[in-house]
Amino acid sequence: MPFFEDIKTISGNLIIDGTIEGKNIKADTISANKFTGAVEEEYLAYAGNYDITAYNTYNTVLEFDFPAAEWNLFKGKHIDIKSHFQMTAGTTAARSGTFYTQVEVQVPIQFIANPISTFYADSNPESYWQRIYAIGNHTNKFASNMIHIGSYSSPTYKTYKNLHYQYDYELAELVTNGGLSSNTTGWTTVNGTLSAGYYATLAGIANSPEKARTSQQITLASPNPQTYPEPPRKFRLEFYRPSTSVDVIVYMSASADPADVLTDVGDGGDVKFDSYDQLNNVAFEFTLDKDIDDFHVIIQNKTAGGVSFSFENVSIHELQGRTWVDVSAYPSNPISTSELCFSGLSAGNTVGTWVAMSNRLLSMDNNGSNNWYYSDVTEAYLGRFQKDIKCRLRMKHDISNITNVRVLHSNIHMQARIVG
Numbered sequence: 001m002p003f004f005e006d007i008k009t010i011s012g013n014l015i016i017d018g019t020i021e022g023k024n025i026k027a028d029t030i031s032a033n034k035f036t037g038a039v040e041e042e043y044l045a046y047a048g049n050y051d052i053t054a055y056n057t058y059n060t061v062l063e064f065d066f067p068a069a070e071w072n073l074f075k076g077k078h079i080d081i082k083s084h085f086q087m088t089a090g091t092t093a094a095r096s097g098t099f100y101t102q103v104e105v106q107v108p109i110q111f112i113a114n115p116i117s118t119f120y121a122d123s124n125p126e127s128y129w130q131r132i133y134a135i136g137n138h139t140n141k142f143a144s145n146m147i148h149i150g151s152y153s154s155p156t157y158k159t160y161k162n163l164h165y166q167y168d169y170e171l172a173e174l175v176t177n178g179g180l181s182s183n184t185t186g187w188t189t190v191n192g193t194l195s196a197g198y199y200a201t202l203a204g205i206a207n208s209p210e211k212a213r214t215s216q217q218i219t220l221a222s223p224n225p226q227t228y229p230e231p232p233r234k235f236r237l238e239f240y241r242p243s244t245s246v247d248v249i250v251y252m253s254a255s256a257d258p259a260d261v262l263t264d265v266g267d268g269g270d271v272k273f274d275s276y277d278q279l280n281n282v283a284f285e286f287t288l289d290k291d292i293d294d295f296h297v298i299i300q301n302k303t304a305g306g307v308s309f310s311f312e313n314v315s316i317h318e319l320q321g322r323t324w325v326d327v328s329a330y331p332s333n334p335i336s337t338s339e340l341c342f343s344g345l346s347a348g349n350t351v352g353t354w355v356a357m358s359n360r361l362l363s364m365d366n367n368g369s370n371n372w373y374y375s376d377v378t379e380a381y382l383g384r385f386q387k388d389i390k391c392r393l394r395m396k397h398d399i400s401n402i403t404n405v406r407v408l409h410s411n412i413h414m415q416a417r418i419v420g
Helices: none
Strands: 039-052 059-066 073-086 096-106 116-127 129-135 147-149 156-158 160-173 188-190 191-196 200-204 213-219 233-240 248-255 272-274 281-288 292-301 307-330 338-343 354-365 372-385 389-397 402-417
Touching: 039 059, 059 147, 059 402, 073 096, 073 281, 073 354, 073 389, 096 156, 096 372, 147 307, 160 233, 188 191, 213 389, 233 248, 248 281, 272 281, 281 372, 292 307, 338 372
Parallel strands: none
Antiparallel strands: 039 402, 059 389, 073 372, 073 402, 096 354, 096 389, 116 129, 116 338, 129 307, 147 156, 147 338, 160 307, 188 213, 191 200, 200 307, 213 292, 233 281, 233 307, 248 272, 248 292
16 A cells, blocks of 8 residues: 655645745745734833732732734743832831832733743752753743643643753764874875874875875764754864964865865855964864765865975764753652653643733831832743733832832833744
């Protein structure tokens, strides 16, 4: 029985923030209009002259709506609040405590958590925390409060910390026998000799018009199928040279001949590097086409004849972009091998429930005065989605025996921006 690959189709309108690239694009007709909406939308809200008198009781200072984005685009939604306060102690006696500012959102009707990516288990950097990672940059898909791990039918909501992107996680070493300490296995040398030792030496032939060079073929593993669309492939080359008196040119080539030097798809130039540009520790980064299967690294003396170049520890790693995050692992690790994760804005609560997105603590002290003034900034990132959402600003204090804390004014800045 023959098998056929499913044809992927798109029905309706398609809005693209960027370009379409393909080896073959087939259609009866294609029409396109330049996008005229806003890449970034900004909205404002304002609160002021609100007195917080009760001890340790949250007050709703303002409720406000964060509108859905134009054209129903998925945009990252960020709230930035700058507030100014007057603490009225009513006495010069010492009064101090903590002031709390909390940003909350209401779980909207028919809210569907947006997928972030598939995350993989990595390690346990400390007790009750698991470090996980996803391939690519997904930091702008996280809501400030929680991450939703696993399926919709049985989700697990976890707090997280240490969220960050790393562009250059090094995959497996690609060079064979890069140390060259005892033999030259894996290297092919022409117009001279390559000798192993504490430092390897590439020696040319005296009075020869040719430049000595040595090379090795690098075979690449297939790209990770989770990375889609597959980006160009980035690499880092490193080696050490004990002396800067002699230089080499390093090529990445389609063959063992420098004439077949490859093109860097990042900057459009040849993938070749002059060691003259660096001192003892030599390092270069380059980007190759995503469809490449192998290439040759060539180290060639910069000068013809009997010149000798010493070096060691030749290394090439493919660089993979990764999103790292530590998630709560109490009572056990939430991910055994891999799980699809989603934005955790709802924190598992039902429609209509108010959910805290951020909580800011500010130490207050009257400093021996009847009144003292403070300013503070509170931020919350809601994640990437396209719905209207209700928000509110809540505040409280735990300062005993004072008149109140007055919110002189809070400027609320809402920003929605197209994100990947």
